[in-house]
Amino acid sequence: MMATSGMSIQLTIHKRELIMLYTIAVVLVILWLLGLVTSYTMGGFIHILLVIAIVVVLLRVIGGGSVL
Secondary structure, eight states: OHHHHHHHHHHHHHHHHHHHHHHHHHHHHHHHHHHHHHOHHHHHHHHHHHHHHHHHHHHHHHTTOOOO
């Protein structure tokens, strides 16, 4: 019974990590789009954030996790 409880806690933590990862990715994409339409100087910073978001997703895929 104890193993089942620990397993459900781990699944809950894993789901929370996934939600946080996707929230960060969505925020970065929104900021990137905002940077494309607002100003040229801010666009460079937003593109760097987008590259970071892509790297995080790629690391997730390479690590064996699901992307969606």
